[in-house]
Amino acid sequence: MNNIDPSKSKLIPYYSHYLSEEEMKLYVQYFSQDLPAAFRVNKHGKSDAFQANMQQLLETYFRSRLEDQTQMEKLPHVPGGYLFIPSRIQLRSNEKLNKIHKFLVVANEGGLVTRQEFVSMLPPLFLNCSKGEKVLDMCAAPGSKTSQLMEQVGMTGLVVANDLELTRCHVLMHGVISQPCPQLIITNLDASKYPKLTVFDKILCDVPCSGDGTLRKAKEIWNKWSNAGSLCLFEIQLKVLIRGLQLLKVGGEICYSTCSLNVIENEAVVKTVLEKFGASIEVIDCSGKFEGIKRADGLRTWDIGGLNGEFYKNYEEIEAVQDETYRKRFNKAMFPTQDAGIQEQLTKSMRFYPWLNNSGGFYVCMIKKVAELPQDDLADSLNANAMNYEKLNENTEFCMNFSKSMPLQPLKKIKKQEVVAALQEKFHFRYFFEEGDLNDILPNCAQRELQDMEATRVYLLNKEAQKILYCSENAYLTYHIVQAGCGGFERHTGIINQDKLSYRVETPMNFLLNNTDFVMHISYKLFLRVVRAGLNGDDESIRFQDQENIEQFGEDIEHLKTMQLHQMYLLKVKSEGLNEEDTIKVKAINELNISSWLGGTSLGFHIKRKQRNALWCLLMNEDIHEIVVSGEAKRKAAYRERRKNDKNGKDAGSKDDKSEQQDVQEEKNE
Ligand SMILES: C[S@@+](CC[C@H](N)C(=O)[O-])C[C@H]1O[C@@H](n2cnc3c(N)ncnc32)[C@H](O)[C@@H]1O
Structure with a gap:
């Protein structure tokens, strides 16, 4: 920690006002330490068995590199989640542990795992969406929680992920787009005036915050911190939460969360909505949920801190301040309530102090909407704002800014139905998502080209995502839709298919081929050989006529030659005759839905370089940097x-x- 002395930080006197002496010792001790590295296995679109198999492979890989086995723990309740006790910095700087770090980075980029801080995994865990549910992620970028939500609702649900910053929307898009996500809509709007696109079953309200809970990662906060950030964030945090409550169905649940421990950004915001909407909402008691994940109760009452180390007990003390500009920094609603019922509810919100789970600091409050919201001035004005905004944006002139700053063409319903016919004719898809018929889905796919051109990429959206993208002629402009669904098919421009309309299935949607004739069965030995082909930086496919290949894979090659050549296939590895360890590997590979290209004399896989690297090391138990x-x-x-x-x-x-x-x-x- 160069030039950082926590004892000189304004954070210490500030939090000493709220925490006991003992807690403050822990505060300094834990926040001064680096954060342990955590990750979870990516399961989206795959079975529970996949997760178990992939976990077993990863555990074997990591444990064989750890001298002290207590340095790796399974995270309680987080599906496929793990924690490394050595900090992220130790992982990087220690020669032995660095091998783990490098593998984690590549496995993350290759899409096998997501590196995510433990406390950041909690909001989706508490939200616990079911398959098919409609979820709004109001402030979603960079999107690690969005990907958890997508796993939860499955391919028939809906996840609308929104962020105010377009560049961050693109980060989000690139993070999830390689997964099959026909259930995803990404929008670029102010969450406090979010339009009524649909009524949501669950909402994640992970608001912008001062981030003082991230001190273990962002050490500069020790020096930079002042209470001004929290004082000015209160208003937007409150507005976003109120808008979320308005968009939630009666009976639905909203998760309000911040990576700050500041009462102004947490209990003060929740208290204000409890005061406004009294009988229509209630804080959910989560004390019986996820035993083993430790938490402290939310605060009942508090003082509000100023900018000069002083604290105010009530708003009257603020009113007595001479300086009007200073007075305006405070909002009456920030102060606590005398209502014992509300105080009791606030204690059901959850504070995750870093010493409880060796994590960052976080706040989570689960709220249930039990009835329609009553009239309220602020809520009414937010509603009116949202409606005006929508009305203005229906006139496309008003959204030209969005259009100009969007580097991509907008997504529009596919124009040429010949494309749809070509896809159906070529692949004979027998069925599509867990339910629903591809015949309904395909004619409503989207493309980015101008209307009269053929699609070079066909985007697949499920029915819920279609309802949003096509709810009006210019919905993509009105609602600033950055992305809807994911790439499903890509126009094939190879010489062989030049003269006819031909598409190949894109990686996220490879699983579509599962029930078609385009499945190729090969031996595990050949699979490893083709993965290795791309590792040396040269040719990524193997040639059948090479003597070495003919000798080793004769049976496989003979079989491949009987199949239609110059064709894409979903690859399945045969497990007959393999030992128990390799059988587990093969089961995991088969769920990765890797596709391959069978040429006239060669075979190659459609697999990202980083995924290829991670996969090889995992399967062969080799260090990533060596290979x-x-x-x-x-x-x-x-x-x-x-x-x-x-x-x-x-x-x-x-x-x-x-x-x-x-x-x-x-x-x-x-
Ligand atoms: C705490 S971060 C969200 C982290 C995210 N949920 C995740 O897990 O990756 C807050 C986000 O809110 C966005 N934001 C700020 N003001 C906003 C607003 N008025 N409406 C929507 N998003 C906003 C920021 O751009 C930032 O990406």
Whole structure:
């Protein structure tokens, strides 16, 4: 902690006002330590068995690299969640542990796991959405909680993920788009005037906050912190929560959360909505839920801190302050209530102090809407704002800013039904999501091209997402829809198919091929061989005519030659004759829905480089840097060489070059 001395931070006198001496010792002790690394296995679109198998593989991998087995723990109640006791910094700096860190980074980028702080996993855990439910994530970027919500509602539900910042919406989009997410809509709106797109079953209200609970990661907060941030965030936090309550169905649940421990951003906000909507909402008692995840009760009553280390017991003390500008920083609603019923409810909200679960600091309050909300001035004005905003935006001139700043063409209903016919004819999909018929879904897919052009990419949306994207002619503009559904099919422009309308299934939607004729069964040995082919930085497919391949995989190759060549297939690995350990590996591989391209004389997998790397190391129990570094170095050297030779820079914009440039940048950053 260079130049950081917690004892000099304003945080210490501030929190000493709320916490006991003993708690303050723990506060300084824990917040001065680095945060343990945590991750969870990505399960979206896969079975419970997949998660169990993948967990077993990962545990074996990590444990074989840990001398002290107590350094890795299973996170209680978080499906597929793990915690490393060594901090993130220790993981990076210790030579042995660094192997774990590097693997985690690649496995995260390859989509096998999500690196996510433990407390950040809690709001979706408490929200506990069921399959098919409609959920709004009001302040969603960068989106780690969104991906948990998508897992919970499954492919027939709806997740509307929103963020005020367009660039952050794009971060969110890129984080989830490689997963099958026909249930996802991403919007770029102010959550406090969010339109009534539908009535939601559950809402996550993870509001913008001062973030003082993230001190273990963001150490600069020790020096920078002042109470001004919390004082000015109160109003937007309150408005977003009220708007969330308005958009929630009666009987639905909303999770209000912040990564701050400041009462102004937490209990004061919840108290205000309890005062306003009294009998229509209630704080849910979660004390019986998720035993083993420790928490402290929310505060009943509190003082409000000022900017100069002083505290105010009530609003009258603020009114007595001479300086009007200073007075205006405070809101009467921030102060506690005398109502014992509300105080009691506030204690049911949950404070996650860092010393309870060796985590960051967090606040979570689960609220149930038990009846329609009564009249309230602030709530009414938010409703009116949202309606005016929608009305204005129906006139597209008013949304040109969004349109101009969006780097992508808008998503519109697919125009050419020949495309739909071609897809149906080619793949003979027998059924689609867990329920519902592909025949209803396909004609309503979306494309980004202008209306009269053929789609180069066909986006798949489920019925709930379609209702939103097509609710009006210009819904994507009115509601600033950044993304709806995910890429389903991509136009094939290879020489062989040049003359006819031909599409291939995109990676997120590979599972669609499960019930078609396009499934290829190969041996585990051949699977490993093709994964390895891409690791050395050269050719990512294997050639059948190579002598070595003919000798080793003769049976496989003979079988492949009987299949239709120049074709994409969903890959399934045969498990007959394998030992128990390899059988588990094969089961996990088969649920990853990897597709492959069977050429006239070659076989290659459609698999991201990082996923290929992570998979190889996991299956072979090899260290990531040993296997990857040589291949990456070779590839990057080749790229630099090409750049040097390419004086005109003609190739600079190609897709491969862009990802290589990114890699070179990543290398620099490390
Ligand atoms: C605490 S972060 C959300 C973290 C996110 N839920 C996650 O798990 O990755 C708060 C987010 O709120 C966004 N935000 C700020 N003001 C907003 C507003 N008025 N409406 C919607 N989003 C807002 C910020 O851009 C930021 O991405």
